[in-house]
Amino acid sequence: MAKVSKEKAKELILDMLEDICGDDIVRENLDxxxxxxxxxxxLDYVTLLMDVEDQIGVVLAPSELKREEMDTPNKIISVVQSRM
Known part of the structure; x- marks a missing residue:
């Protein structure tokens, strides 16, 4: 898997969230x-974690993250980028 830049990771995460949520508001309001x-x-949350692993190469176990740490697009992006 090619190394993904942090900016590219942000775009990929927003693409994933838009797809999973079915709403482009995730791009308009990152908070x-x-x-x-x-x-x-x-179920969507687990799908997101699997997509992050597949597309960005960052493994996030659902058991190691609290919902409050991953409840906005900005927080999700931050957690993923911090583990790259």
Whole structure:
């Protein structure tokens, strides 16, 4: 797998979130709470983690992350970039 830049990772994550949530608001408001707005559920969350691993090469185990650490696009991007 080719190394992904942090900027490219951000775009990939936003693409994933837009696809999973079915709403481009995730690009317009990076601080929207995905859980409170019912844009993502537990199954979607697992899909996102698998997509991050497949496309970016960062492994995120659901058990090691609290929901509050991954409830906005900005937080998700930050966590993934911090592990690159």
């Amino acid at each position: 929207i709470n995905l859980l409170e707005e019912d844009l993502i559920d537990s």
